[in-house]
Amino acid sequence: MEDYQxxxxxxxxxxxxxxxxxIIFSSPFRRMQNKTQVFPLPEHIFVHNRLTHSLEVASVxxxxxxxxAEKLAPRFPSNPFIxxxxxxxSTACLAxxxxxxxxxxxxxxxxxxxxxxxxxxxxxxxxLEGEWKDFTHFDxxxxxxxxxxHQFNGKRSGGFALTYPTLASIVKYPFESVxxxxxxxxxxQSDKENYYRIAGVLDIAKxxxxxxxxxxLVYLVEAADDICYQIMDLEDAFKLGILSCDRIKTMFxxxxxxxxxKDQLERIKTTFSKVTDRNEQVSYxxxxxxxxxxxxxxRIFEENEAAILSGTFEGSLIxxxxxxxxxxxxxxxxxxxxxVYNHRSVVEIEIAGYKIIGTLLxxxxxxxxxxxxKYSKKILSLLPEQYRPESDSAYHKIQSIVDxxxxxxxxxxxxxxxxxxxxxxxxxx
Numbered sequence: 001m002e003d004y005q006x007x008x009x010x011x012x013x014x015x016x017x018x019x020x021x022x023i024i025f026s027s028p029f030r031r032m033q034n035k036t037q038v039f040p041l042p043e044h045i046f047v048h049n050r051l052t053h054s055l056e057v058a059s060v061x062x063x064x065x066x067x068x069a070e071k072l073a074p075r076f077p078s079n080p081f082i083x084x085x086x087x088x089x090s091t092a093c094l095a096x097x098x099x100x101x102x103x104x105x106x107x108x109x110x111x112x113x114x115x116x117x118x119x120x121x122x123x124x125x126x127x128l129e130g131e132w133k134d135f136t137h138f139d140x141x142x143x144x145x146x147x148x149x150h151q152f153n154g155k156r157s158g159g160f161a162l163t164y165p166t167l168a169s170i171v172k173y174p175f176e177s178v179x180x181x182x183x184x185x186x187x188x189q190s191d192k193e194n195y196y197r198i199a200g201v202l203d204i205a206k207x208x209x210x211x212x213x214x215x216x217l218v219y220l221v222e223a224a225d226d227i228c229y230q231i232m233d234l235e236d237a238f239k240l241g242i243l244s245c246d247r248i249k250t251m252f253x254x255x256x257x258x259x260x261x262k263d264q265l266e267r268i269k270t271t272f273s274k275v276t277d278r279n280e281q282v283s284y285x286x287x288x289x290x291x292x293x294x295x296x297x298x299r300i301f302e303e304n305e306a307a308i309l310s311g312t313f314e315g316s317l318i319x320x321x322x323x324x325x326x327x328x329x330x331x332x333x334x335x336x337x338x339x340v341y342n343h344r345s346v347v348e349i350e351i352a353g354y355k356i357i358g359t360l361l362x363x364x365x366x367x368x369x370x371x372x373x374k375y376s377k378k379i380l381s382l383l384p385e386q387y388r389p390e391s392d393s394a395y396h397k398i399q400s401i402v403d404x405x406x407x408x409x410x411x412x413x414x415x416x417x418x419x420x421x422x423x424x425x426x427x428x429x
Contacts, residue, residue, distance in 0.1 A: 016084045019166045020091040026160065028098050028147055029054075034409035036104040036349060047236040050097050056232060058093040060294060061224035065089035067298045068220065081165075085217065091162075092169035092221045099143025101406040102413045103353025104346075110357035111138040111402060112183065119362050123369070126394035130189045133177035135398065137185065141172055143406055145187050149194045152386040152403070164198045169221055171195065174204070174212035190399060205311045213311025223297040223317040227290055230332055235286050237340045245278045251335065252285035254328035255292055264288075296321055356417045357405060363420055364401040369394070382416070 013021070023029050032050035048056075065086035072082050101107030114120045115135040124132055134142070148167060149159040171186040174195070179185065187195045195212075198204075205213045234251065237243040256265055268288070272281055297317040304320070307313035321329055340346070364383065367376035389400040405413070417423075 014084060014087070015163050016087045016091065016166065019160075019162045020087060020094065022160050022162065023091060023094045023098075028407065029094065031407070031409050032097065034411050035100065035102055036410055047239065048232055050100060053228060053232065054094050054097050057096065057221075057224045057228045058090045060227055060290060061093035061221055062086045062090035063294050064220045064224055064297060065217070067294065068301060071298070071302060088163075088165050088169055089217055089220045089224070091166050092217065093224050095144060095148060095166075096170050096221060096225060097140065097144065098147045099145070099406065100140035101143075101357065102408050102410040103349055103357065105140075106350035106353045107357060107406070108138055108140050110354045111361065111406065112136050113354065114358050114361045114365075118358055120365060120398075123365075123394060123398060127398075128189070128395070130176055130178045131395040133180070134188045134190075134395075135402065137177050137180055137183040138402070138406075139173075139177075139183060139185055140406075141170070142177070142185055142187050142191075144170060145195065146191050146403075147407075149191060153388050153390070154386055164201050165215070165217070168198050168202055168204065168215035169217040171215065172218055172222055174199070174214055175210060179210050188399070190396070207311060216308050219301060219308060219313070219317050220297070223293075226316065226318045227293045227297075230329065230336065231286055231290055231293075233336055233340055234332065235282055237336075237343075238282055239279070240345070242340060242343055243335070245282060248282050249285060251328065251332055252282075252289050254331065255289045255325050257324055293318075293321075293325065296325055352414075356413050359417055359421070360405050360408075360413060361401065364404065365398055368397045368401055379420075 029051070032054060033052075035050035063086075065088065069082050069085040072079075072085075076082050101111060103110070112135070115123070115132075115138075120135065127135075145167070147159070148162055148170070151157050151159060173180070173184045173186040175185055176187060176189065176192050177185045199212050202215065204215060207213055234243065234248055238245060238248045253265070253268070258265065268285070271284060275281060275284065300317045300320045301308065304313050318329065363379055367373070367379035368383075368389065370376050371380060383401075383404060387400045387404040389397045408416070
């Protein structure tokens with residue numbers, strides 16, 4: 001981790017631009033191309049994976065950050081931090097899903113399920129409350145912070161060595177697992193001192209003894225993610241034939257005010273008279289809706305700037321959308337849950353994720369907790385050196401396996417599962 005104030009230099013790239021490059025060229029970032037976003041990856045139709053989702057979120061995040069910088073620049077003309085807001089938000093957006101396990105959001109639930117209802121229950125007595133909740137409430141947000149800041153075996157000190165503002169901008173839930181009302185939190189027990197240090201340097205206020213206020217730029221990162229996954233998932237659903245073109249067009253057009261935005265709606269109508277390709281029509285509408293939501297979120301940020309800076313702002317920027325955008329977004333969310341996220345293809349991969357992740361955790365956790373067993377030694381020979389536990393504590397042993405499993409791609413996890421279960425062995429028919 002790097003404190004910008006102490007490392008700024010007269011190089012071609014600022015420290016914040018170096019942050020961006022370190023994410024782009026990293027192995028964890030590249031692995032996201034084989035991690036499910038929502039839909040399983042079909043052979044002939046493109047749908048989003050974690051990597052393409054993150055790139056799109058970063059693009060929206062840069063637009064949000066640059067717009068905010070334009071608003072702030074006249075008030076703070078000599079502040080060198082202001083021109084970098086777009087880069088910081090974009091970098092945080094690139095990194096926001098680095099900690100997500102394979103098989104989409106069900107991967108998080110599968111890890112938690114192993115400890116709550118699987119064989120992992122037997123280790124509860126060996127862990128402190130916070131340590132136990134780190135696993136039973138496993139959260140990809142906390143794991144992203146760990147991925148970026150933890151020194152894994154053989155790796156450099158400070159993880160990715162990112163600046164503090166960038167790291168603070170990805171922590172949506174700035175508290176540990178024992179403070180979580182829902183299974184969402186920002187950092188594991190093993191990494192909380194890293195966050196405390198960042199919060200101290202950046203002077204991030206506290207809501208209570210162990211709950212911090214969000215860094216202001218978190219709201220832009222969150223908005224970029226909300227905009228992309230809500231809107232882009234609809235486009236994927238159309239490409240897969242889950243939702244019809246007419247339904248998608250109706251849902252996107254609902255974001256426009258028919259009285260106040262007659263000119264925009266007329267331009268859309270004119271464009272559709274010339275562009276008849278359905279994919280192009282959906283893409284055109286999607287781009288317009290994203291642009292509209294970007295400007296609305298910046299307006300909401302401006303209106304609530306004092307509350308955001310003081311740490312008293314509640315909820316997200318998307319929660320404050322005006323009508324008709326608020327009504328349209330709620331309908332998108334309703335349809336997404338009912339017909340997209342519960343579509344058979346999504347449910348099937350979630351079921352597979354539970355089975356695969358549960359089995360891998362069972363095999364590797366049991367092995368690392370009983371390392372002298374002959375079978376355990378064979379299993380542990382498959383554990384990469386970087387994931388070897390940093391101490392003999394039960395917490396660090398188990399966490400090393402969770403690190404390993406959460407970092408897998410869908411393909412690697414499936415392949416390893418098959419090999420361990422004897423489903424696909426080299427030379428065996």
